[in-house]
Every structure is written in structure tokens, then in C-alpha cells.
Amino acid sequence: MTNRRSFLIGSAALAALGATGVRPAFAQADRLRLLWWGSQDRADRTFAVADLFEAANSGMTVDGEFLGWGDYWPRVATQTAGGNAPDVIQMDYRYLFEYARRGALAPLEGYRGEALHVDDFDQAQIEGGSVDGSLYGISLGANSSALMLNVAAFEEVGMDLPGPDTTWEEFAAAMTEFSQATPRQNYAGTADGSGVEPLFENWLRQRGKALYTADEQLGFDAADVTEWFQMWADMRAAGATVPPDVQALDQYTIETGMVSLGRAATSFAHSNQLVGYQAINPEPITLSNYPRVGADGSGGHYRKPSMFFSVASQAANPEGAVAFIDFFVNNPEAAAVLGVERGVPESAAVRDALTPTLDELGQRAVAYVAGLGDLAGALPPPPPAGAGEVDFALRRVSEEIAFGATTPEAAGPAFIDEAAGILARG
Amino acid sequence: MTARADASIDIAAGRANRSVLSRFWERNGAGYMFLVPWLIGFFGLTLGPALISLYLSFTNFDLLREPVWVGTANYVRMVTADPKFAASMRVTFSFVLFSVPLKLCFALLVAVALNRGMRGLPLYRAVFYLPSLLGASVAIAVLWRQLFAADGLVNMFLANFGIVGPSWISNPNYSLWTLIVLSVWQFGSPMIIFLAGLRQIPADMYEAASLDGASRWRQFYKITLPLLTPVIFFNAVVQTIEAFKAFTPAFIISGGTGGPINSTLFYTLYLYQEAFAYFRMGYASALAWVLVVIVALFTGFAFLTSKFWVHYDD
Structure with missing residues (x-):
């Protein structure tokens, strides 16, 4: 009896010890942890490159993990705060400055030339990955915002697709005409872009304004917002756009874009998404630049580093992490696997070797980013803290107007107040 | 010595x-x-x-830097300068106010119907309980999105009668109602508890009542309801707490935005946005504690008033 009791006590104590004795096995020198956001397609390509890296560097193992954009940032933030950051972190322009300035990322300046070869990178993209004069993020590809167009829907009604010189006035007229001409049911010329932040930013830049200034303030005023919302309200009233309750289905992903849902011939997206759009749309898709404010003005576009790889300051083996990044952006085999899924490669050598091997769609995406020419300007300053909430607010206010809860005249000043309040709070 | x-x-x-x-x-x-x-x-x-x-909740904390003590500023901001707090309160209270009574009525109705000793009762019980197991899941929220979208099943059905339905989930006038319907559809777990409660009511009471010529409705009103009040009380408290905590359906159906126009911005969804979209952990913690207090107040109120309407018949 006593024997059984002491056995029970003993095993319970063992169980308790076991519960406290779990030792996490992170921060090992020969094991790299890698975290990124993106689709399954991106994951397949990334894991394949990790295998190539392991084969080329015996003794190294790469453990990769990926999430959707929305879940990704809470994960990175909690792991960084918990002292358990992955060694290689996929970074976005929006967050690079925040993480670098808070000491969460390792400066990569010292590795340049030796372990990290970025000399044939586009200089602007190197600067895009630099914070306060030091390099923190290696750009994995360039892209730019773009219209996604359903070619078949335009051909069906015998209309020209929007082109490089199409102005907003012409765009509005054409989309209205399309909506009337198309034989498709519940089908409009264009998605309602009044709540799409990159589109609004492009329009502002063409007018010599910006979304945010370098000193983290709003780069536009109430008159700009009102005019923007009024322009869309007119298009909506003319029937150029999808109705508001259809537009509200758009979660700004490839799958929920109005072109993919079969509700409009035009969506607003990014050039590297052309491949993804075509993958789920049976009809041919192409891309074009955003409409222009005036025929002689600038295009408002910019070549954006679509994403970076950064090294965590907590990384146990920063040299290994840098070696992996160098392999990722320079190795020809890796480049062949990655294609242009993360955007157009930054290294000129890689780009030249890769381009002829791409299919027609990939080549078109590369040509689009390379051919922006005068339409593209300088990279804007990084968005300040709170920018994510302003993005949400723009979308909400655009819905309020579309559903008739407010007017463009009232919404303009109200949006400026709200956005300024959000930025002040950070 | x-x-x-x-x-x-x-x-x-x-x-x-x-x-x-x-x-x-x-x-x-x-x-x-x-x-x-x-x-x-x-x-x-x-x-x-x-x-x-x-x-x-008394600090500003963004996960990357040390928390900064701000006293009661988070709580003060909530009640004085946060329109989204007010909006999310309105949405959540509307949800609780409509979904809980509707769900309980529906659960009681089905329980009474099932309590008449029909054949295959275990099967029916299982079938009606199933939505409760699935209801809070991501898959069902995605399904709901398909059902109530512009060209979803609901509108295809309505089209048979020549009705062109709106896109229910993405129209601010209806979106909250689709979530209330989703919640009512998960009536299984209160129904099972009602069913157990109905089984506890002695059959001879009904016999005596019908001998006295009481109608079915009168029996339900005079015998079933009063004797079931402890179970109703329990279900009401549990379902109210659940309704305040509802998150997944709104998160999935609105894509995390709480839209259109904040019409599905549940309190928990707003809390999630503050914490995990904008990294304001301090403010989100304050929101969480306000929710704790609200739920405690509701539960306390229910217990206080229970002695006036709950009959523990021993």
C-alpha cells in the first residue's frame, strides 16, 4: 500500500519535473531559422532554395516557417520581444525602420563585399534597405503597383485596354462605357479603388503630394482627399465601378480582387501578383500602369523593394544567416527556382540570366517594372507608426461614402482629422 | 527555569x-x-x-520596447476620445441583445419538440448538436461567407422567387444579422441542457394538469417554464458570456477589418486589432479588462435578480 502510494507520488513528481524541464532548443549555431509571409507557391520555392543551400553548405540546416501577412507580424513581434527571433526575417519596407531603430536587426554594412555581394544591385534598392546610413535589409525583388486587366472582357466589347498614357478622365469615361456595353451580368468596368491606399498614393504623387512626409506627417490635405473621393463618387454614380456591397467583398488579396471574383474587368494590385492573378483566372490577364492625372505629368509610380531579408540582432550565427541571404539573392540555381515570385531580382547578373528563361507572363512582369521609365519616381519615405491604421481608416471612410452614410465634402476634413490623430498616437 | x-x-x-x-x-x-x-x-x-x-493596461507597450507607465490614460481615452470603442460597444451589445434571446428561444423550442419521446431521438440530438461543435470554427465562417455573399446560395434561392438579394455579408445594414443568424444556428448546446432539464420535470404534474383540463399551452406556461427556470438561468448566463466573447466569425467574415463601416467590429475584434495589427498591447490590455468588468457586471446582475424569477423547487 505504502509502496504504491510512494510510487504514485514519485511519478507525479517526475511528471511535474518533466513539465518544467522542457528546454527549447533555439539559437544553435549550425541551424538557421527562417520566417516569411506568403502563399504556398512562395513556400515551395523558398523551401527548395533552403535545400539547395543545405546541399552547398554541409553541416548547415535551415528550418523555414511561413504565415499569411496578417498573422506574420504578431508572430515576428512576439518572438522578437521574447528573445526568440528567427535568424533570417522577411521584412517589409513598412516595418524595416521600426525594427532597425529598436535594435532588433543586425547591421549588414560590415559584410558588404566580403560575404554579401550586392554591388550590382540597383542603388535605389540598397538605399531602400538602409536605415540611418547602414544596411539592414537586402531587397528580394522589385515591383510596382499596377492595374490587373481582364483582356477577354475588353475584347468582347471591342474596347482598347487602358494604356501607359490613359488619363483618369479617359479611364472614368472608358469604364462607364464598358459597364454599359458588356454583355456580362453584374459586371462593371472597374473595382471601386477609392479605399485602395497604393492607388491613392499614386494619385497624390502625380499631383506632387505624398502619403507621408519624411518627418512622419501626412503629405496631403483635406482638399486632396475630398477631390479623390468626389472623383470616385462620380464614377460610382455613372456606373463605372462595382456597387459598394460587392466592393466590400474585396479583402485586397488576389483571390478576392474584383477581377478574380468575376465582377469587374479591372483590379488594383502589384506587378509581382500578375503571376498569381493569371494562376486563378481562366481568362487572359495583363497589367498596366495606373491612370495619369495629366498627359504630361509624372506617373506617380516607384520601384518598391517588395520585401527584404534581414538578420535578427539575436541571431546566434549571423555569418551563417548572411551566407544564406547571399545565396538566396545571387546563386543562379536559387534564382531559377525563385523566378519573379517575390518581384524582379535586384542583382543585374541574376536578372539578365533569369529573364530569357521566364515564361511570357514572367517576362511581362519584368518588362513592366523595367519599362516604367518616366512613370516611376523616387522611393517615398517609410510610413510612420500608425500608418496601418490610417490604411484601414481610408477604406472605412470610402465605404461610408459609397454606402451613402456621408459625402466627399464632409469626409475629406474628417479623414484628415482622424489620420492626424492616429499618427499623433503612433 | x-x-x-x-x-x-x-x-x-x-x-x-x-x-x-x-x-x-x-x-x-x-x-x-x-x-x-x-x-x-x-x-x-x-x-x-x-x-x-x-x-x-496602465502602460504603453509595443512589444519591442519596454512598457512605459501612463497611469489611467488608456482607460480615460476609451471613454473620452475613442469613437471605435463606442462603435465596437454598440455592435457587441446589439449582438448580445439579439443573439442570446433568439438562440435560447430556438433551443427551447427544439428541445420541447424533441422531448416527446419520438423514435431516433439520439440521432436528432446529435444532428442538432453538430452546429455547436462546428459553429465557432474557421471553416463555418468561410462557409457563411459563401452562403450570404452577393452570388451565394441564399440569393440563388431568393432568385427563384424573383427577389434580387443584396450581398448580405458585405452590406452594413445586414452584415451583423448574418452573424446573429450564425450564432442562433448554433443552438445545440443550450438545447441539450434544456432537454436534460425537461426530463427532470415529473410526468405526474402534466397528468394532473391535463385531468384538470389545462391546455397544452397552459401546461407549458404554468409547469414547464417555472420548473425550467434554473436551466434557463444557467443557459442565459453562459450564452451571454459566450456572446460577449464572440470573435472568429466576425474576424473571418470581415477579413479582420470589422467592416463594412465597422458594422461587424465586435469588441474582441477591435481588441485584436489594437493588440496584433497596431501593436498597442497596453491599450488592448485595458480593453480586455473593461470586457472582464462588463461580463462580471452582467453575470452579477443575473445572479442578483435570479431570486425573483428562478424557482429552485425542492
Whole structure:
């Protein structure tokens, strides 16, 4: 009896010890942890490159993990705060400055030339990955915002697709005409872009304004917002756009874009998404630049580093992490696997070797980013803290107007107040 | 002499204490050892983080930098300068006010219907309970999105009658109602509890009532309802708490935005946005504690008033 009791006590104590004795096995020198956001397609390509890296560097193992954009940032933030950051972190322009300035990322300046070869990178993209004069993020590809167009829907009604010189006035007229001409049911010329932040930013830049200034303030005023919302309200009233309750289905992903849902011939997206759009749309898709404010003005576009790889300051083996990044952006085999899924490669050598091997769609995406020419300007300053909430607010206010809860005249000043309040709070 | 006597008393007392302790340990030690894993979980994973969040609610904390003490500023901002707090309160209270009574009525209705000793009862019970198991899941929220979208099943059905339905989930006038319908559809777990409660009501009461010529409705009103009040009370409290905590359907159906126009911005969804979209952990913690207080107030109110309408018939 006593024997059984002491056995029970003993095993319970063992169980308790076991519960406290779990030792996490992170921060090992020969094991790299890698975290990124993106689709399954991106994951397949990334894991394949990790295998190539392991084969080329015996003794190294790469453990990769990926999430959707929305879940990704809470994960990175909690792991960084918990002292358990992955060694290689996929970074976005929006967050690079925040993480670098808070000491969460390792400066990569010292590795340049030796372990990290970025000399044939586009200089602007190197600067895009630099914070306060030091390099923190290696750009994995360039892209730019773009219209996604359903070619078949335009051909069906015998209309020209929007082109490089199409102005907003012409765009509005054409989309209205399309909506009337198309034989498709519940089908409009264009998605309602009044709540799409990159589109609004492009329009502002063409007018010599910006979304945010370098000193983290709003780069536009109430008159700009009102005019923007009024322009869309007119298009909506003319029937150029999808109705508001259809537009509200758009979660700004490839799958929920109005072109993919079969509700409009035009969506607003990014050039590297052309491949993804075509993958789920049976009809041919192409891309074009955003409409222009005036025929002689600038295009408002910019070549954006679509994403970076950064090294965590907590990384146990920063040299290994840098070696992996160098392999990722320079190795020809890796480049062949990655294609242009993360955007157009930054290294000129890689780009030249890769381009002829791409299919027609990939080549078109590369040509689009390379051919922006005068339409593209300088990279804007990084968005300040709170920018994510302003993005949400723009979308909400655009819905309020579309559903008739407010007017463009009232919404303009109200949006400026709200956005300024959000930025002040950070 | 006295000092020595005191000392010996102390020693004796110490011995007595030790023997009480060791007797306690002998009697309950194994039990507590078995509880240890749970206790570690409770203190380490529930109580500890809850207390830390109480501290954080008085700070600004963005996960990357140290928390900065701001006193009651988070709570003050909530009631004085946060239109989204007010909007999310409106949405959540509307949801609780409509979904809980509707769900309970529906659950009671089905329970009464099933309580008439029909064949295949276990099967029906299982079928009606199924939505409760699935309802809070991501898959069902995605399904709901398909059902109530512009060209979803609901509108295809309505089209048979020549009705062109709106896109229910993406129209601010209807979106909350689709979530209320989703919640009512998960009536299974209160229904099972009602069914158990109905089984407890002695059959001879109904016999006596029908001998006296009481109608079905009168029997339900005079016998079933009063005797079921403890179960109604329990279900109402549990379902109210559940409704305040609702998150997944709104998150999935609105894509995390709470839109269109904040029409599905549940309180928990707003809390999630503040914490995990904008990294304001301090403010989110304050929001969480306000929710705790609100739920506690509702539950307390229910218990206080229960003596006026809940009959514990022994």
C-alpha cells in the first residue's frame, strides 16, 4: 500500500519535473531559422532554395516557417520581444525602420563585399534597405503597383485596354462605357479603388503630394482627399465601378480582387501578383500602369523593394544567416527556382540570366517594372507608426461614402482629422 | 527555569506543527502532486498573464520596447476620445441583445419538440448538436461567407422567387444579422441542457394538469417554464458570456477589418486589432479588462435578480 502510494507520488513528481524541464532548443549555431509571409507557391520555392543551400553548405540546416501577412507580424513581434527571433526575417519596407531603430536587426554594412555581394544591385534598392546610413535589409525583388486587366472582357466589347498614357478622365469615361456595353451580368468596368491606399498614393504623387512626409506627417490635405473621393463618387454614380456591397467583398488579396471574383474587368494590385492573378483566372490577364492625372505629368509610380531579408540582432550565427541571404539573392540555381515570385531580382547578373528563361507572363512582369521609365519616381519615405491604421481608416471612410452614410465634402476634413490623430498616437 | 520551560513549550509546539503538516501531507500530498501540472498551468498560463495584462493596461507597450507607465490614460481615452470603442460597444451589445434571446428561444423550442419521446431521438440530438461543435470554427465562417455573399446560395434561392438579394455579408445594414443568424444556428448546446432539464420535470404534474383540463399551452406556461427556470438561468448566463466573447466569425467574415463601416467590429475584434495589427498591447490590455468588468457586471446582475424569477423547487 505504502509502496504504491510512494510510487504514485514519485511519478507525479517526475511528471511535474518533466513539465518544467522542457528546454527549447533555439539559437544553435549550425541551424538557421527562417520566417516569411506568403502563399504556398512562395513556400515551395523558398523551401527548395533552403535545400539547395543545405546541399552547398554541409553541416548547415535551415528550418523555414511561413504565415499569411496578417498573422506574420504578431508572430515576428512576439518572438522578437521574447528573445526568440528567427535568424533570417522577411521584412517589409513598412516595418524595416521600426525594427532597425529598436535594435532588433543586425547591421549588414560590415559584410558588404566580403560575404554579401550586392554591388550590382540597383542603388535605389540598397538605399531602400538602409536605415540611418547602414544596411539592414537586402531587397528580394522589385515591383510596382499596377492595374490587373481582364483582356477577354475588353475584347468582347471591342474596347482598347487602358494604356501607359490613359488619363483618369479617359479611364472614368472608358469604364462607364464598358459597364454599359458588356454583355456580362453584374459586371462593371472597374473595382471601386477609392479605399485602395497604393492607388491613392499614386494619385497624390502625380499631383506632387505624398502619403507621408519624411518627418512622419501626412503629405496631403483635406482638399486632396475630398477631390479623390468626389472623383470616385462620380464614377460610382455613372456606373463605372462595382456597387459598394460587392466592393466590400474585396479583402485586397488576389483571390478576392474584383477581377478574380468575376465582377469587374479591372483590379488594383502589384506587378509581382500578375503571376498569381493569371494562376486563378481562366481568362487572359495583363497589367498596366495606373491612370495619369495629366498627359504630361509624372506617373506617380516607384520601384518598391517588395520585401527584404534581414538578420535578427539575436541571431546566434549571423555569418551563417548572411551566407544564406547571399545565396538566396545571387546563386543562379536559387534564382531559377525563385523566378519573379517575390518581384524582379535586384542583382543585374541574376536578372539578365533569369529573364530569357521566364515564361511570357514572367517576362511581362519584368518588362513592366523595367519599362516604367518616366512613370516611376523616387522611393517615398517609410510610413510612420500608425500608418496601418490610417490604411484601414481610408477604406472605412470610402465605404461610408459609397454606402451613402456621408459625402466627399464632409469626409475629406474628417479623414484628415482622424489620420492626424492616429499618427499623433503612433 | 522559566526560559527553559518556554523553550521546551516552543519545541513541543514546533513538533506539533510539524506533525500537523506531515499528517496533512500524508493525507493530501498525493492529491496535490497530481494537481501540480494543472496548478503550474493555472498560475503560469492563466493567472500570471492575466495579472501581467492588468499591469500592462496602465502602460504603453509595443512589444519591442519596454512598457512605459501612463497611469489611467488608456482607460480615460476609451471613454473620452475613442469613437471605435463606442462603435465596437454598440455592435457587441446589439449582438448580445439579439443573439442570446433568439438562440435560447430556438433551443427551447427544439428541445420541447424533441422531448416527446419520438423514435431516433439520439440521432436528432446529435444532428442538432453538430452546429455547436462546428459553429465557432474557421471553416463555418468561410462557409457563411459563401452562403450570404452577393452570388451565394441564399440569393440563388431568393432568385427563384424573383427577389434580387443584396450581398448580405458585405452590406452594413445586414452584415451583423448574418452573424446573429450564425450564432442562433448554433443552438445545440443550450438545447441539450434544456432537454436534460425537461426530463427532470415529473410526468405526474402534466397528468394532473391535463385531468384538470389545462391546455397544452397552459401546461407549458404554468409547469414547464417555472420548473425550467434554473436551466434557463444557467443557459442565459453562459450564452451571454459566450456572446460577449464572440470573435472568429466576425474576424473571418470581415477579413479582420470589422467592416463594412465597422458594422461587424465586435469588441474582441477591435481588441485584436489594437493588440496584433497596431501593436498597442497596453491599450488592448485595458480593453480586455473593461470586457472582464462588463461580463462580471452582467453575470452579477443575473445572479442578483435570479431570486425573483428562478424557482429552485425542492
